[in-house]
Structures are given as C-alpha cells and as structure tokens.
Amino acid sequence: MEKATRQFTKVHNIRLVLKTVYDKSPISRADLARATGLTRATISEIVGGLIERGFLEEVGVGSSAGGKPPILVSLRANARQVICADLKPDEFEVALVDLRGSIRYRRRWPTAGMRGEALVGLLVEAIDQMVSEAEAPLIGIGVIVPGLTDPLNGIVRRSVQLDWSDLALKQPLEARFELPIYLVNDSHAAALAEYTFGEHSQNPNLIVVRAGDGISCGIILSGRLHHGDGFGAGEIGHLTVVEDGRLCSCGKTGCLETVATSRAVLRAVREVAAAPASQGRPGMPRWGDVLRRYASGEETATAAVNQAGRYLGFSIASLVSILNVDHIVFTGSFTAFGEPFLNAVREEVRRRSLAKLAGDTRISNTVLGPENLILGASAVVLSTELGLP
Ligand SMILES: [Zn+2]
Incomplete structure (x- = not known):
C-alpha cells in the first residue's frame, strides 16, 4: 500500500x-x-x-x-474540549464544550456598543480567557457569526449587526491560537444543532427558521447543510413581502424583517399604545408585556404577533413549494408564543401552497434551549476534526 x-x-x-x-x-x-x-x-x-x-x-x-x-x-466525554463563541450584537457568549456537546463552562462579554474592528479585539480577549479555563486539550474553535459568512476562506462577507464587511477572521485567529478555526453562520449553526442534537436527527431534510431580532433559516438537504453558492442559503429575512413597505437595514424596502421581527411586533404594539385613544396609560409596552398580553389573548398583541406569523408563513410557503421539505422547526424568541403563533404560520402556509405539500409539512418549535447555536458550532468542529458525533 x-x-x-x-x-x-x-x-x-x-x-x-x-x-x-x-x-x-x-x-x-x-x-x-x-x-x-x-x-x-x-x-x-x-x-x-x-x-x-x-x-x-x-x-x-x-x-x-x-x-x-x-x-x-x-x-471520556471531557477528553477534549471545543471553544465556541456566539457573536451576538449586544454580547459575545463564549463556551467550552465537551465531546458529547455538554457545555462545561461559559462566560459572556458585553459588547458595550462596540462595532466593526474593535469587536475582533474583544473576541480575541474572550477566546484567550477560555483557553486558560480549558480543562482538556482543545481541538478547535467555532465562531458563530450573524451574517453572510464564507467558511471556506474564513471571511465574514457582511454582518449588518456587527458592522463587518469582508473581514478576514479565520486566518488571524488561527495564527494567534494555533487551533483550527471554523466560522459558522448563525442560522446554519441552528440547523446543524437541530439536526445533530435535536428531535430531528432522523430527518434527512430539515429547515430551521430563526425568528427573533432577525429572520433567517438553515436548510439541511439529504443530511447535509446546504450552504448555497455564495454561502447565503436561507437568507429569507430580506425577501420583499410588502410592496413599497418600510425601509429595511439592508437598504431595500418591505423586507420580511421589516414586518416579522420582534422589533416589528413591538413597534406595532407601541403604535397602538401611542394612539390618542390610549393616552394616559402608563409606559410603553416592552417585549415581556407583549408575551404576557399574547398569552392572555389581548387583542393588540394577538394581532401584531399573528400578523408576523402570517408573513413568516408566506415566506415558508415558498420554501415548502420549492424544496418539499416536510419538517420546519422554529428557533429564536418567537418560540415563546407557542402553538397559537405556529397556527398562524401553518394557516398561511396552507393558504399559499399546494394542499398536499402543506398537509405533509410539520411545523414545530425547537426542543433545544437557547444554547442551540453553541451546540451547532461545536458539531461543526467535532465532525470535521474527529468524525463525531
Ligand atoms: Zn432587508
């Protein structure tokens, strides 16, 4: 041989x-x-x-x-560890994960309004700290990026939330820490977590929709993450769903993100609260108020949240029609609205796609906790470096 x-x-x-x-x-x-x-x-x-x-x-x-x-x-589950960093706009959450996907240690670094290159310095500091906390040899570092990411070349193409454009991240981190670095888009990490650790590891085709501050989805086809030619598969948040709608952070108008994010729901609820008929009531509603009001069936919150659900259903109907994927899983802050919200989504999917396709589609909320992105990134490092899990 x-x-x-x-x-x-x-x-x-x-x-x-x-x-x-x-x-x-x-x-x-x-x-x-x-x-x-x-x-x-x-x-x-x-x-x-x-x-x-x-x-x-x-x-x-x-x-x-x-x-x-x-x-x-x-x-030995803790024979090796992986560092995973979830780069959320308001804080970096960094964790040490063992070979079974259990989080052994985690810490948060507030970004304190930092944007652009300054955040790279914060990330290096956070990883440095984790390297010193590790209880076992490290096998790699997974970095979860909210935005368009090219994992092959290790470049963040565009993250509106972090204000990064064409930022080479993998190479400097690899040189600094002498460990393999993996950049993973956030919704792709969510899809991999669901596929690896969630209820849907038996489904070779799966779409995981993240709905919260932003909207995007990760698509698993035939057991593999579908990156797309430009690594942008699943960026549904900037599909136009309203003609001549509101201005979006991407510069276009009427995007799904202008009408179906947590911000859009809050805005709709606050507009009613600010109307002359409601004057005199104390304070502007916050996200927790929306959750409570929706749970109690209050009219304004119900209308705003279900409206977001219908817009999401409108976009998911396209995915279902093009890909014929039977399992759709929601993650993100909208999962807190439970079945009534999912029903609004389901109804719209039924209304806008072939009855047979919609009838076979199962739409549910994730059973994984908020650490799902960290699990997804650890799955990328573990599977590439060791062939696990
Ligand atoms: Zn947009």
Whole structure:
C-alpha cells in the first residue's frame, strides 16, 4: 500500500472506532470488532492508542458467555474540549464544550456598543480567557457569526449587526491560537444543532427558521447543510413581502424583517399604545408585556404577533413549494408564543401552497434551549476534526 493510502486508512479506522465507542459506550473490544468489521488485533491497537491519548477509558467488565468476562471501554466525554463563541450584537457568549456537546463552562462579554474592528479585539480577549479555563486539550474553535459568512476562506462577507464587511477572521485567529478555526453562520449553526442534537436527527431534510431580532433559516438537504453558492442559503429575512413597505437595514424596502421581527411586533404594539385613544396609560409596552398580553389573548398583541406569523408563513410557503421539505422547526424568541403563533404560520402556509405539500409539512418549535447555536458550532468542529458525533 502507498504510504498516503495507509495513513488515510489508519485515520479512517481510528475515527470509525471512536465513533462506534461514542454511539455504543460502554463496549467490549470483541463487540467493537464485530461492529466495525476490523480485526481483533487492529481494534486492540487502536483502543490502546485512544486510551493512551485519553479519549477512552476502561470502565469495568461486561457479562460473559462463558470464559473470562470482557473489559468494557467507554468514551471520556471531557477528553477534549471545543471553544465556541456566539457573536451576538449586544454580547459575545463564549463556551467550552465537551465531546458529547455538554457545555462545561461559559462566560459572556458585553459588547458595550462596540462595532466593526474593535469587536475582533474583544473576541480575541474572550477566546484567550477560555483557553486558560480549558480543562482538556482543545481541538478547535467555532465562531458563530450573524451574517453572510464564507467558511471556506474564513471571511465574514457582511454582518449588518456587527458592522463587518469582508473581514478576514479565520486566518488571524488561527495564527494567534494555533487551533483550527471554523466560522459558522448563525442560522446554519441552528440547523446543524437541530439536526445533530435535536428531535430531528432522523430527518434527512430539515429547515430551521430563526425568528427573533432577525429572520433567517438553515436548510439541511439529504443530511447535509446546504450552504448555497455564495454561502447565503436561507437568507429569507430580506425577501420583499410588502410592496413599497418600510425601509429595511439592508437598504431595500418591505423586507420580511421589516414586518416579522420582534422589533416589528413591538413597534406595532407601541403604535397602538401611542394612539390618542390610549393616552394616559402608563409606559410603553416592552417585549415581556407583549408575551404576557399574547398569552392572555389581548387583542393588540394577538394581532401584531399573528400578523408576523402570517408573513413568516408566506415566506415558508415558498420554501415548502420549492424544496418539499416536510419538517420546519422554529428557533429564536418567537418560540415563546407557542402553538397559537405556529397556527398562524401553518394557516398561511396552507393558504399559499399546494394542499398536499402543506398537509405533509410539520411545523414545530425547537426542543433545544437557547444554547442551540453553541451546540451547532461545536458539531461543526467535532465532525470535521474527529468524525463525531
Ligand atoms: Zn432587508
């Protein structure tokens, strides 16, 4: 065998064993040989190497069908860690994640109104701190970016929220920390989290819609994230849904983001509160008020939130018609409105697409918590570096 081929086969076999232990821990060497199709000798050598490097440990003995009971090996979840940084406009949330996707430590850095290049300095400081907090060797860093991101060249093409344009981020971070750096668009991270750790890991096709301060979606097709030719797949927030509508932050008018974000809902509720008929009532409503009023069925909040749901449904109907994906999952702050909000979305999808397609479409809220983006970014690093999970 040629040297390169031998090396490739060796790496492939190590990943196969690691993945099998990951899925079936605890497991004996004999069962590993059966599950992977590798010889007992190869398994012994690989398991020995993985124990030496700290990935696996012997955890006791299994039951025997006669003869000496087999020793079981298990994955050490905290054998390695990944740093994940979620770059939200108001704060950077940075976490250490183990091999099972559990967050071991996290910290928040307020951005305090910083924008542009200054934020890179804050990110470096945050990662520096995490490197010193790590309890295990690090295998890589995942950076979640709200905006159009080119992960291959490691460049943030455009983030309106952070005010970054054509910013080379991967290369300077790689040089600074000597670790592999992965840039992941936020909605793509949400889709990967749902596909890897959520309820939908069995669905090869999946659309995850993020609805909150902004709107975008991540699309999984045949078990793989669909990036698009320019890495902008799923940027539905700037589809025009209102002719001659309001001015959007992108410079166009009538975008989905002008009518269906949390800001748009708040504006609609506040406009009613500011109307002469409502004068004299104390204070302007805040987001928490909208949630409470919607839950109690109050008219203004219900109208504003359901209107946003209908605009989202209008856009999702296009996705359903073009891609025929059966599972749509919502993440972001709109999930707090629960089933009544989803019903407004569903109704509009039904109204605007073929009955058969809409009938087969399941629209639900995520079961993952707010740390879903960090999980998605960790999945990118783990799968590329180690073939997990
Ligand atoms: Zn726009």
